């Protein structure tokens with residue numbers, strides 16, 4: 001069956017396309033992108049006034065399966081991804097057990113194939129059980145489908161182990177996704193260190209907690225030739241160090257989350273754990289630098305760090321609740337509201353930061369609308385204004401600081417491998433699961 005997307009603003013960084021065009025696809029493959037395509041198509045989507053982008057790619061999500069299915073499953077996480085416009089997500093290994101073996105990598109891949117049409121790609125642990133000691137078999141993990149290795153949730157604190165891991169990762173050319181947090185320096189901190197933390201009566205997390213590991217890991221990447229991707233950068237000095245690393249020609253990339261470019265610590269006005277995440281919300285000067293970095297391209301991509309937790313866990317006090325917020329279903333709107341509408345990113349740069357560049361980082365052939373590539377397409381209405389309602393989330397995690405926020409930018413269609421996995425029109429929202437039989 002042929003599908004024709006008519007008259008949308010096609011944004012394809014690979015070909016530097018930003019123009020009103022039509023997109024034709026069939027059998028999960030893009031056939032043609034051109035003006036006024038006249039081919040007969042069984043299915044026509046009117047995309048007038050919409051952004052038509054390569055399917056969004058999120059390099060950093062937590063789907064909690066196996067082990068924490070009360071927070072999220074691969075199935076519910078994939079539904080949230082579809083609703084958020086994502087056709088590919090990379091799942092972090094901090095599950096129980098951790099994704100530290102070929103069996104577990106296969107488990108994620110097989111389970112994802114069973115429950116969703118979007119691509120759920122596993123990231124494997126750097127060390128067995130994420131215990132920081134015994135390095136996993138990167139070659140086998142990569143052969144079996146792991147797209148990166150990461151200890152996300154914590155840093156590999158032993159520099160000797162971290163260096164050895166980067167050396168081995170360089171050897172098999174798998175990227176290292178680094179969560180940068182000095183365990184000793186963070187102590188018992190729960191929010192950004194400073195006046196605000198004092199006022200709230202909470203222990204603080206200094207910028208240095210992140211910065212010292214960013215510095216160490218960049219130096220270790222230089223030492224080993226590893227491809228290093230810095231997760232959820234939150235400080236101004238992280239941006240400066242990434243800039244320096246790039247100037248030196250190192251293979252260093254970095255991501256920023258929507259919450260870190262949208263909010264500062266000042267958003268925390270009560271003991272509400274929906275504002276508790278790692279790294280914490282920082283100061284305006286950090287946010288400004290992160291935005292500047294996204295605009296210039298020093299910061300390569302936007303990742304959500306989708307970290308769902310159960311309602312009862314997030315109802316605890318700021319001190320006791322777990323770190324993390326959900327992100328898949330608010331990322332597009334926050335990016336349009338905070339970056340595109342404010343002139344920080346052009347729509348084409350948005351497609352670059354949310355799809356094309358993430359694809360490059362994991363060496364995927366997706367992230368583009370070039371002819372012959374998989375028909376992963378996201379259609380967004382950039383003008384639709386609405387209020388975020390977390391009760392509508394497909395994710396099991398309703399833990400967001402953005403509930404009730406007025407935003408602009410709504411996902412209208414998510415098409416993965418030629419199949420519409422999500423569609424929206426006023427009054428009618430539809431997520432199509434893999435295993436729902438056709439009526």
Ligand SMILES: NC(=O)N[C@@H](CC(=O)O)C(=O)O
Nearest residue numbers: 062152153277278307323324
């Ligand atoms: N970001 C968070 O606050 N939490 C993440 C772990 C992580 O990304 O470091 C989680 O798994 O809940």
Ligand SMILES: [Zn+2]
Nearest residue numbers: 152153179231
């Ligand atoms: Zn992390």
Ligand SMILES: [Zn+2]
Nearest residue numbers: 092152153305
């Ligand atoms: Zn994470």
